[in-house]
Amino acid sequence: MAIVLPDEVVRLLSEKETVKVLATTDEKGTPHAAVKQTLHLETDGNLVYLELLESSQTNKNMVRSIWFNRKIAVTLKGKDGLSYQIKGRPVKAVITGPVFQKHYVDIRERLGDVDLAAVWIIEPEEVFNQTYPERKVLEESTRLYFKHLDRLAKPSI
């Protein structure tokens, strides 16, 4: 089920300093994670990933994902340390037509002599705050046993 991404994630996706990592799996389930700065949020709430290489492992894994209804994950890390993970599914590979051609022209204006293999449309289904300080507070408040005792010990006199 598609979700609406929080404003904080929308901001992260729009900032060019944000590092974006797309994680996919191959036919054996082996993960493949790669930095993909050609990923952005579309106005309809879906993620758009511009794949520049037809033969890339990510592209092959994306094909398998759309074929066999498998999830992918996108991790974002902002300039301020804020980090989120989005899980979703590729629902469309646009390889021709006006949308494809618009992105083809745009990406070549931005990056020079590159090609465009596909415009992947990814529907977000889950989002998680992965920022360490926030994850730490959450774990310490909900998983009371997950800590080393020395962290709780009184300072020795």
Add this chain to the structure above:
Amino acid sequence: MPVTLRKQTEEPGFKEITRQYPDVPPLVILKIDVQRRGVCYTHRAISVMDDSIHQLRSPYIFGSRDAQLKPLPESLLLRDGTSIIVDPTPVEKNPYTVDLVDDKLVLVDNGEILEEVEYWPKPDYYNKKTSSGILMSYIVSARPQRLNIFQSGFCHFWKNDRGCLYCDIVTHFKQQRDELGIPAKLSAGDVSETIQEALKEPGRYTGICLTAGSDTRGKESFDEEVAFYIEILQAIGENFTTKKFPSQLIATAFNEKQLARLYEETGLLSYTADLEVLNEDLFNWICPGKAEWIGYQEWKKRLLKAVEIFGRGHVSTGIVGGVELAKPRGFTNENDALKSTLDEAEYLISHGVNTVYIVWVPKPGSYFRDQQNPSLTYYVRLAKGIHDLRVKYGLLIDYDDYRRCGNHPDTDLSRVL
């Protein structure tokens, strides 16, 4: 010819086959079945067809199941980018339906919506004319990412009634010439001019494919066919900065000297010579012209020679998948047909000659017009079998894949290689 038509309701359908073959993508299985059974369009679906943005049926080398040249959508696209190259089909033949539901075009079977589809986008050059006054869409037709050049619609094997038995090339050529005024033979100038115009559309095309009927004439047999291809390819090449450009020629099996000329004198990158059926006895029956002028074993030898010239991964042969079961002389059961075909495909692939198939559609203008193509199971196993051989021998099929062609279910699977 008396034939027994199988009732399609007795066979496992799309849903059942997706359960039986969980490792084959349902989208590809659906494509196969749509090609196998054809489509019809509802009035609602046709009401959103727009000639200014959608590609309507353009000149093609072969005819369609309805034997008509009506302005209908050229074909369909699935959401993974897979093309379904499919003909309008009379309702009585039990085709899939393309309908408009909630403002979306969908494939429907037995009242159930199976998938969303799109019409193909119209090329910018389609309404333009060459300086000689011919509509450019009559010179070069398009697929979503490919340009097709059918330089001559006549096949000389038909001169003494030895055309391939599944083929309607000459019937269709005459229909297009008479009803639309499609030129019988293209001029190199018109082709070059049209390619130049097509290339103005950024991001639209990734390959050029040439094919035509066989031309037996020449000092050595087929010299005239080769010379015409060279002329056209050189004219196309005028539009590129590099000598070689992504291209495929689907032609007769030429001899070594002719193949070398094609490779050395043009920008051609890949070569295909279709055996059509991978069995010598059936080849002799189904393709009597090819058998008469070249022969099955010699055709294979020439394909292997082409690998030496064009390189591994740049040579292939096409088959009309399922025609090996044609009556009365074809295989009588699908298991035997599949084993025989895949055994021969393995020999070819192991020697660097790719094998691809199209779904056999018995066309009204062909000798086999009253026959029935095989089951969906057969075509799924054939696609998987050929793809698995490609994986086994590490043979790429980049020039004839889902994007550069879109008409071979086996190469749809190979887009992940």
